[in-house]
Amino acid sequence: MGSGQVTTSVPSGPSEFQGKHVTVAGLGVSGLPAAKALHARGAIVTAVNDGDDARAREQAAELEALGITVRLGDGATLPQGTELIVTAPGWQPDKPLFLAAGKAGVPVWGDVELAWRLRGPDAAPWLAVTGTNGKTTTVQMLASILKAAGLRTAAVGNIGVSLLDAVLGDEKYDVLAVELSSYQLHWAPSLRAYSGAVLNLAPDHLDWHGSMDAYAADKGRIYEGNQVACVYNVADPRTEDLVREADVEEGCRAVGFTLGTPSVSQLGVVDGILVDRAFVENRQKNAQELAEVADVDPPAPHNIANALAAAALARSFGVSPQAVRDGLRAFRPDAHRIAHVADLDGVAYVDDSKATNTHAAQASLAAYEPIVWIAGGLAKGAEFDELVAASAKRLRGVVLIGADRALIREALARHAPEVPVVDLDRTDTGAMLQAVTEAKRLARPGDTVLLAPACASMDMFTNYNQRGDAFAAAVRELGA
Known part of the structure; x- marks a missing residue:
């Protein structure tokens, strides 16, 4: 299921x-x-969009064919x-559109709020996950565990599959594994998950939220109205x-x-x-x-921590210990998440291009020793x-x-x-x-060359995937 593929019909009532x-x-x-x-x-419906590129015009044509006004x-x-405004999650709360809405008393929902309100009376409960890092991996682990238990499920939300597609599509689910970003939670005032988890909190997206307190408060919305378990990180x-x-x-x-x-009341x-x-x-x-x-x-x-959080949510839903084990064994991480690329001359090369902030990079660095670290990119205001x-x-x-490599160089000094x-x-x-x-030159047998940039990629690459692919290609070229 993807955008534009949702199958809906006009309700009979x-x-x-x-x-x-x-x-x-x-x-x-x-x-x-x-x-x-x-x-x-x-x-x-009137759809508005900041951009006016080829992709936007294609989407506009699709909506206009239905009789929807597009600007x-x-x-x-x-x-x-x-x-009512229904917003894409990334639109910042201080945009003029929302300021005008506030003055006019017009409510603003996100797509998650809309999906929550459009659920049918027999809708699948949501097991929801947020956090600065590890969300996608944890939700995928959770879905793997739920499937191992024989449950009809899907990993949805901020993971790339629209919640509206999942809620309104033809597929019927027993339970949904839902990844939610702080953006999505900000615009979801009535969401009430069966159980929810906040994996960790570290400064991120502060330009959007305005402060660390506001960012944490939006993350904490995932716990509002939980029915069975609020899963938290003992280390945070x-x-x-x-x-x-x-x-x-x-x-x-609280678990x-x-x-x-x-x-007691913990997994470990x-x-x-x-x-x-x-x-x-x-x-x-x-x-x-x-x-x-x-x-x-x-x-x-940090991946063991992800697994424990996923297991806690699954167990809150009554999943057996055997299904937890089988689901974890079946799970395979996405590319560019602490992925072992190759061993050359006794040195391991590991791609964690997904470590786009300092919190993720620190978790990655904690997994290896000694390390030749490849880092840098766009700092996004990080220290x-x-x-x-x-x-x-x-x-x-x-x-x-x-x-922004100079910021890391100064911290190293x-x-x-x-x-x-090497700069x-x-x-x-x-x-x-x-x-x-250069990393190969610095490394000794037994070391790990680790790409964990602690920065976004868009200064050099389209996204972190392309950056990780470039790293893997360079390793293969050196080993050829």
């Missing part, structure tokens, strides 16, 4: 949207199905008569704070996950075994073995002192690329002055081959 003037802000993965779903329910290149003005007390602040259903419990020995690790002390009888004394650390691919610490200080002892050497640094003064795509060549 009256619709709350019949005759309602709704503005859909932003086309693309969420806007197109939102506009179609609202139109099918009798709404008078391209003008996403700032509130269409006259608007009674801020996630537990969000649980305490949430208004949940009576009987809903922690930890890489250490679990306390004992002697290489993932164990559950939350969803077992007499949890004061008993623990249930779920899987081995070796069942998790790859068994890096690198904490990352470098925490990782300095693991570093054999560093190769820096990208527009402050916190790891003895570590050799490549180029931002063309061919720089990756030189970076890998």
